[in-house]
Amino acid sequence: MVKKYVFGTPFETEAVVEAVEASKNLISFGNVTATKEGFSFEYTMEPTDVVYGLGQANRGINKRGYIYVSNCADDPNHTEEKVSLYGAHNFIVIDGIKCKKGLFFDYPGKLEFDIGYTKRDVLKVSCERADLYVYEIDGESAYDIVKQFRKIIGKSYIPPKFAFGFGQSRWGYRTQEDFEKVVDTYRANEIPMDMLYLDIDYMESYKDFTIDKKRIPDFKAFVEKMKAKNIHLIPIIDAGVKIEDGYEVYEEGKEKGYFCKREDGSDFVAAVWPGWTHFTDVMNPEARDWFGKKYAFLIEQGIDGFWNDMNEPAIFYTEEGVAALNEAIVEYAAQLTGTSDKPLEPCDDIMNTANVLPAKIRSIMGSLQNNPEDYKRFYHNVNGKKVRHDLIHNLYGFNMTRAAGEAFEKIAPDKDILLFSRSSYIGMHRYGGIWTGDNQSWWSHILLNLKMMPSLNMCGFLYIGADLGGFGSNATRELVLRWLALGVFTPLMRNHAALGTREQECYQFEDIEDFKHVIEVRYRLIPYLYSEYMKAATQDDLYFKPLGFVYPEDKIAVQTEDQLMIGNEIMIAPVYTQNAIGRGVYLPEEMKLVKFMPDGSLYEEIMPKGYHFVEVALNEVPLFIRKGKCIPLAKAAQSTAELDWDNLEFVGYDDAEYKHY
Numbered sequence: 001m002v003k004k005y006v007f008g009t010p011f012e013t014e015a016v017v018e019a020v021e022a023s024k025n026l027i028s029f030g031n032v033t034a035t036k037e038g039f040s041f042e043y044t045m046e047p048t049d050v051v052y053g054l055g056q057a058n059r060g061i062n063k064r065g066y067i068y069v070s071n072c073a074d075d076p077n078h079t080e081e082k083v084s085l086y087g088a089h090n091f092i093v094i095d096g097i098k099c100k101k102g103l104f105f106d107y108p109g110k111l112e113f114d115i116g117y118t119k120r121d122v123l124k125v126s127c128e129r130a131d132l133y134v135y136e137i138d139g140e141s142a143y144d145i146v147k148q149f150r151k152i153i154g155k156s157y158i159p160p161k162f163a164f165g166f167g168q169s170r171w172g173y174r175t176q177e178d179f180e181k182v183v184d185t186y187r188a189n190e191i192p193m194d195m196l197y198l199d200i201d202y203m204e205s206y207k208d209f210t211i212d213k214k215r216i217p218d219f220k221a222f223v224e225k226m227k228a229k230n231i232h233l234i235p236i237i238d239a240g241v242k243i244e245d246g247y248e249v250y251e252e253g254k255e256k257g258y259f260c261k262r263e264d265g266s267d268f269v270a271a272v273w274p275g276w277t278h279f280t281d282v283m284n285p286e287a288r289d290w291f292g293k294k295y296a297f298l299i300e301q302g303i304d305g306f307w308n309d310m311n312e313p314a315i316f317y318t319e320e321g322v323a324a325l326n327e328a329i330v331e332y333a334a335q336l337t338g339t340s341d342k343p344l345e346p347c348d349d350i351m352n353t354a355n356v357l358p359a360k361i362r363s364i365m366g367s368l369q370n371n372p373e374d375y376k377r378f379y380h381n382v383n384g385k386k387v388r389h390d391l392i393h394n395l396y397g398f399n400m401t402r403a404a405g406e407a408f409e410k411i412a413p414d415k416d417i418l419l420f421s422r423s424s425y426i427g428m429h430r431y432g433g434i435w436t437g438d439n440q441s442w443w444s445h446i447l448l449n450l451k452m453m454p455s456l457n458m459c460g461f462l463y464i465g466a467d468l469g470g471f472g473s474n475a476t477r478e479l480v481l482r483w484l485a486l487g488v489f490t491p492l493m494r495n496h497a498a499l500g501t502r503e504q505e506c507y508q509f510e511d512i513e514d515f516k517h518v519i520e521v522r523y524r525l526i527p528y529l530y531s532e533y534m535k536a537a538t539q540d541d542l543y544f545k546p547l548g549f550v551y552p553e554d555k556i557a558v559q560t561e562d563q564l565m566i567g568n569e570i571m572i573a574p575v576y577t578q579n580a581i582g583r584g585v586y587l588p589e590e591m592k593l594v595k596f597m598p599d600g601s602l603y604e605e606i607m608p609k610g611y612h613f614v615e616v617a618l619n620e621v622p623l624f625i626r627k628g629k630c631i632p633l634a635k636a637a638q639s640t641a642e643l644d645w646d647n648l649e650f651v652g653y654d655d656a657e658y659k660h661y
């Protein structure tokens with residue numbers, strides 16, 4: 001049962017697509033305050049209540065014990081204290097004995113979830129304006145509640161089959177030669193691969209929908225050449241449109257009034273990769289349609305996949321920010337030369353030479369990037385109404401990706417196109433997937449990757465994955481192998497790294513055959529993973545589940561957060577510590593351990609319910625098959641196009657049958 005409550009004048013986010021009638025009553029539990037001062041919902045948690053949800057959020061699967069703020073942020077340092085990442089997914093499930101409730105706070109501005117942070121047993125959800133919809137869902141179990149929620153937000157995006165292959169990416173490939181070298185080395189080492197990602201350097205001066213001809217002279221021919229090798233090129237598209245006379249996208253957007261505007265009606269200006277840019281007003285349906293159709297430039301040249309970046313939208317600095325800094329510097333210079341009436345501000349940290357600038361200047365410099373003040377400086381045109389950006393900040397990435405998704409239907413209705421985004425809001429899951437942004441080559445981020453997956457599924461996002469091997473920092477052979485062994489199971493399986501970090505393509509390390517083996521396991525599993533993905537997408541179900549969703553009565557299962565259920569048949573327990581020879585695994589019931597051995601054979605062992613130490617060498621991939629079930633396996637292939645989907649063998653329990661999607 002889903003109920004909907006209306007507070008004030010909510011913004012229509014279009015997160016929910018199924019009609020739910022507004023209820024006249026109040027939320028059936030907890031305390032609500034909705035006044036001019038703001039909105040808050042408070043509920044006193046029982047000691048055993050578990051809180052699920054929040055999609056792309058930090059920390060555990062059980063969100064209890066910390067504070068999370070929905071405020072889409074371009075922050076590449078996902079350390080444990082961070083409260084905001086790139087997405088805003090305001091759905092939670094309170095799973096207790098007395099209380100089993102789902103709550104979706106449909107509010108596109110900044111929203112805070114204090115889940116036992118300020119007071120250990122108080123869950124408090126609050127925002128500045130009491131203008132929102134709250135959906136309350138009753139159900140038999142957390143799992144049941146999630147499925148009801150998924151139903152009202154509409155079907156999840158389904159990517160093309162090749163998107164289940166492996167992809168290589170790196171910020172720093174620049175020329176056709178660089179790109180071809182990656183593909184050729186993968187193929188030469190017979191490591192399977194389907195996708196090669198093009199980061200910002202393929203563009204001319206970081207201008208969307210352009211190609212740098214000096215680096216890639218004949219793009220169409222390049223795309224075709226790669227297609228012949230069963231490689232799909234996946235270019236990045238950034239949110240900011242470069243301001244440059246003669247650049248068609250800029251000229252057109254300006255003329256038609258499709259960019260976000262300042263209060264005075266002038267086009268808002270922010271600096272990102274291309275230098276000064278405008279942001280397309282993706283909240284305006286006409287502008288959205290226009291921007292989406294620009295993707296045709298690449299689709300016409302054979303491109304069938306995109307990743308949308310910088311769409312929080314990320315801002316390096318604005319003219320207003322620079323002006324404030326300039327003013328402070330001029331003032332400081334005047335003080336230094338004695339031409340100002342104001343006395344020289346004493347430096348509070350004279351011992352630290354890096355900090356000799358006055359606090360005021362340092363503070364302005366520190367707040368230039370992604371400054372909340374800048375998000376108050378521009379406006380959207382929503383059906384003729386002027387809406388200040390910060391009030392609907394969390395919808396930008398969603399609607400940039402929606403622009404593309406909606407346009408694909410028009411430009412290439414017969415083509416399946418891969419699409420995923422960095423920033424998102426619930427609702428975007430109908431148009432594309434997400435990658436989890438700039439993680440680091442840290443062991444703790446393998447675990448964060450694992451824990452985020454089921455929460456994202458609860459919020460509708462099924463095509464998901466993290467930068468395998470880690471984006472920032474230097475990776476090691478061991479970390480990449482262990483991370484790939486988790487990536488084998490994530491729908492998006494992509495190795496991606498930042499400019500300047502150690503090269504981490506699978507062929508950069510010793511004993512390349514170990515990498516080849518791990519990726520081959522992925523390809524052997526594709527028919528199964530794809531089938532389970534399709535079931536989840538078409539039935540509003542979960543591809544990844546926390547153990548507690550399958551074994552709700554088992555207290556140990558409920559608190560096990562470093563293992564996941566996938567589809568209906570398997571459980572995974574990836575290794576995420578350095579120098580480990582294996583790991584402890586909890587089996588909530590008897591299961592069959594299957595290890596994909598480096599010689600291509602399978603190690604199989606039935607294990608009873610309970611704790612086990614399972615040895616897992618670096619070149620093995622383990623999974624557990626639930627009692628009485630089995631899964632299909634294909635023969636490894638170099639690409640999804642070459643995969644034989646019909647000749648499958650089965651592994652698991654004898655006499656078990658697998659039902660394909």
Ligand code: MIG
Binds near residue numbers: 170171199200309496
């Ligand atoms: O400011 O395009 O998250 O995946 O490689 C960095 C360069 C911009 C951030 C993305 C990352 C990408 C990088 N981008």
